[in-house]
Amino acid sequence: MSLKLVIGNKNYSSWSMRPWLALRASQIPFEEIFVPLYTGVADKQRILDVSRAGKVPILIDGGVTIWDSLAIIEYIAERFPEKRLWPEHPAQRAHARSVSAEMHSGFAALRNECGMNLHRPVRAIELSDDARANIARVQEIWTDCRERYRQSGPFLFGAFGAADAMFAPVVHRFRTYAVAVTRETQAYMDTMMALPAFAEWTEAGLAETLVIEKFETA
Known part of the structure; x- marks a missing residue:
C-alpha cells in the first residue's frame, strides 16, 4: 500500500513542507492529500477523522498513522534506510x-x-x-x-x-x-x-x- 501524506496549504504550512520535502527529494512515492486550513468545520473534521490531534501533516502507511513532522521524517528514515535521510556515522x-x-x-x-x-x-x-x-x-x-x-x-x-x-x-x-x-x-x-x-x-x-x-x- 502506498504512503499517503495529508498536508495543508503550501503557501502557509511550514510543518507540512518538511515531510513533503523529505519524501519528494528522496524520490519516495506517496499520495498527497490536501486539506485547506481554516476554511470551516467540514475540512477540520476531515483532519480529525484521520488524527485526533487535529493538525497536519499526517502520514498514513497502511494501518500506521503518524501526525508530527519530525516523527514522520523519523518513520520515513526507518522505512527507507537506503535513502539515508540521517548520516551514517x-x-x-x-x-x-x-x-x-x-x-x-x-x-x-x-x-x-x-x-x-x-x-x-x-x-x-x-x-x-x-x-x-x-x-x-x-x-x-x-x-x-x-x-x-x-x-x-x-x-x-x-x-x-x-x-x-x-x-x-x-x-x-x-x-x-x-x-x-x-x-x-x-x-x-x-x-x-x-x-x-x-x-x-x-x-x-x-x-x-x-x-x-x-x-x-x-
Whole structure:
C-alpha cells in the first residue's frame, strides 16, 4: 500500500513542507492529500477523522498513522534506510538529530514574527530581540554544519537529508522577510532553493489562491 501524506496549504504550512520535502527529494512515492486550513468545520473534521490531534501533516502507511513532522521524517528514515535521510556515522547522525530537534521545538519568536507566506512581497520588518537571536542561532547552526561537512556535499550534512527538510521553511522566511544574512547562509539558501523538490513546493504554493487572513502579516 502506498504512503499517503495529508498536508495543508503550501503557501502557509511550514510543518507540512518538511515531510513533503523529505519524501519528494528522496524520490519516495506517496499520495498527497490536501486539506485547506481554516476554511470551516467540514475540512477540520476531515483532519480529525484521520488524527485526533487535529493538525497536519499526517502520514498514513497502511494501518500506521503518524501526525508530527519530525516523527514522520523519523518513520520515513526507518522505512527507507537506503535513502539515508540521517548520516551514517553515529556522531554525525546525533548532530543532525540535535539540530533537527532544536528546529522542531525552538525559534518561537522567528515563527511568530515571520510566518511562512510565499505570496508575501519581499520586504523587511522590524524584529524583536528574540527573533534576531533566533536568526543568529539558525545561521550559527548552518555555518557550523557547512564548515564540518562541506566536503561531502552542499547541504547541511553533505547530501540532502532530514535536517535540510526541517530547516527548509526557514529558507523561505529569510527570503520573504529580507533577512540580512552572511555569505555562507546565502550560499546554503541558494542550494536549497535550487533543489527541484523545493522549487516544486514553492511553485505550487505560489499557485494557490486561498487567503487565510490570520496568516497575513505586514
